[in-house]
Amino acid sequence: MITVTKTPATAGTAAATAPTPLPRRQGGFRAPLAALPELPAAAFRAALVAALDVPPEDGGPRVLSFFGMAPDGSPAGGGQQGPNGTRVIAVLGFDRSGEVAALRGVLEDGELESLTPAHPQVHLFERELAEQFGVRLPGHPWLKPVRFPRLRADGAPGPLAGDMDFYRVDGEAIHEVAVGPVHAGVIEPGHFRFQCHGEEVLHLEISLGYQHRGVEALLAGGPHPGDAQRLEAVAGDTSIGHATAHALLVEALAETPAPPRARALRAVALELERIANHVGDVGAMAGDTGFLPTSSFCGRLRGDFLNLSAELCGSRFGRGMVRPGGVLFDVDEARLERILDKLAVLEPETRGAIDLCFDTPSVLARFEGTGVVSPDDAELLGLVGVAARACGLARDTRRQYLDADAPGRPEMPVVETTGDVFARGNVRRREIYASLALLRQVLRRLDTGPVRAGLAREEKSGAVRLAPESLAVGLCEGWRGEVAHAAVTDARGLLARYRIVDPSLHNWSGLALALRGQQISDFPLCNKSFNLSYCGFDL
Amino acid sequence: MLDILRERLRQGYRTGDFPRTAPTLSDRFRGLPTLDAARCPEGCDACLTRCPYHAIVRAADNNGAPGALRLDLGRCLFCADCPACPQGLLTFTADYRLAARTREDLWLGVGAREEHRLAQGLDARLRSLFGRSLQLRQVSAGGCNACEADLNVLSTLVFDLGRFGIRFVASPRHADGVMVTGPVTRNMESALLETYAALPEPRLVIASGACAIAGGPFAASPEARGGVDGLLPVDLYIPGCPPHPYTALDGLLRLLGRI
Structure with a gap:
């Protein structure tokens, strides 16, 4: 606590x-x-x-x-x-x-x-x-590095990632387990340091920064011609989420809204991204309990949902779909029908694959009561997205921060109360089904009209003309949770500062807390139940 | 148990027949780019500056005079809104086969070489070692997780990498090669080198994705080194942002001389 x-x-x-x-x-x-x-x-x-x-x-x-x-x-x-x-x-x-x-x-x-x-x-x-x-913050418990950038605040070369003091528990029977940055799988790098007493984890410290590639610095001084590709690569599995938050921010600064049909198609792409990732996560959680049927089925189904994103825009990760001003790809009747038909085939297969593991007592025994985060702690840490909703916090940007008439606004956020691995899995399961319904609803009620609005551009550079000396915010409920972009423009309307907050920034601390008092062997399962982004955190 | 069997029947047999049958991809898939340079207007060099990632250069000929345009598959991000050619002469085909053995083979040149040179197989000795069993250690060095996610997909039952004798393994000690994604951030450089050092020889290096080949969207960042080249000797380049799983699989099978 x-x-x-x-x-x-x-x-x-x-x-x-x-x-x-x-x-x-x-x-x-x-x-x-x-x-x-x-x-x-x-x-x-x-x-x-x-x-x-x-x-x-x-x-x-x-x-x-x-x-x-x-x-x-x-x-x-x-x-x-x-x-x-x-x-x-x-x-x-x-x-x-x-x-x-x-x-x-x-x-x-x-x-x-x-x-x-x-x-x-x-x-x-x-x-x-x-x-x-280099700001001094008296009273902060421990100002550890976050991303280990090349230069320290005073301009001197900074330490390399992981080169710092870790929290340590001392005692004769205490041992320390260090994992990473290279992990045993096709996964991103990060360092985990466990303080253990026997099997029990007393404390887990997560040290990241290995993926730091200076995204925010590259965006400063923009808009630049290559921004869209960088934003889609802030977290590749959240390409649509980050591109949407960015588009909303730019549209607010350019004072030009995306047309209704474009907003609906963004919602379609966003829900497809959510479903694909959630299906993959449920499969991975089943895999970590050794329940291979769901793990295998979901691996295939996730790919089929990614292929639906490719049907929309040619890229399985939604690259090139969302741009400031609208979307680059429209759907005609034939494509719409193809997508709806494919969804009709995939839905029963998805339900079958997922419900199988949630109906299996040996899986539930591993899910329930494992990696609990209390609602109070979730609130204090500012958790967002799936991790917050699993702790009883009804936080869903689509519900709370979208315009009332925006397409893709769910009726109710999906909330579970137990805060354990089961809750995080079950939030995903229920969101998959809710998103499938939402997708069909949006696809059947597509507005007619254009999918892209022309944004006013600078004559010389061709860059989008932004309101000068302003603060703008773009919010989007990515599949992990709230994606928050904020930017400040200077007197010429250039981006003086571009700030990206991936939901993982808030939620990694939730994973660290979930491990307290758990068996260290439950770490992979707890980790999968959060499935946070390293690159989204590291930027 | 009966429920599991019933569901197994419904889910059916899903493993594809690649490489015997060509994969069906979305009609919007952006594969091998082509540049119809024969129709370039006189004196137009717009593409050299319009591509934000400098994927198009004008090579100098032997006398130092400006030569033909060259499109670098290693730098190309296959953008849906490719701004390079104002005349619309740069288009993407549906060809997913992109992997090559050398950096030069990723240059699509007009005049220099009309045909895109796909990856050649390993030499006889290496093929006898790895041809039927290749174990890879994957290292993400600044990747955005799209490359990693679509490499993971190769192990699902649709692609079933195992049927080709290829496997991702946990320990570099058990690996025949390292597959790198990401532009190699400053913070991952030493971890990548240590992983490579732990591989028994002979060992392969595969650069997968635009970042690992030439830095991708982060080529300009001082926090990363712009790809694996110059750090490790690369045996196979797999272009794409991210590469389609079939692009990666095609490249791996070509490397092993199985396509």
């Missing part, structure tokens, strides 16, 4: 500044920077604490994104400028009202008293501020 240390409200101080709402614009959210007062560090902190102190059940917000900018507005530290004057922006989402708001501050002395002890959901965002800008 996570313990929090609330700082008592300081009596007699003036009321904290309320976060500035970002109005909805073309599916995204945007406000001019002028509408966001740049608060001094103390006032920024007071305002953020005041906002986060309101519990979600009373309509309070959670942190969607929180990032820094160098004093001159350039994206990363690399530290030539030092921490003094680092600017910070916190983007907050109010799940109940569906509003997005932001706070802006400037850290005159390069210092911000840590909010982590009271609000653990910001712990990684604060570690990023320290890593990228």
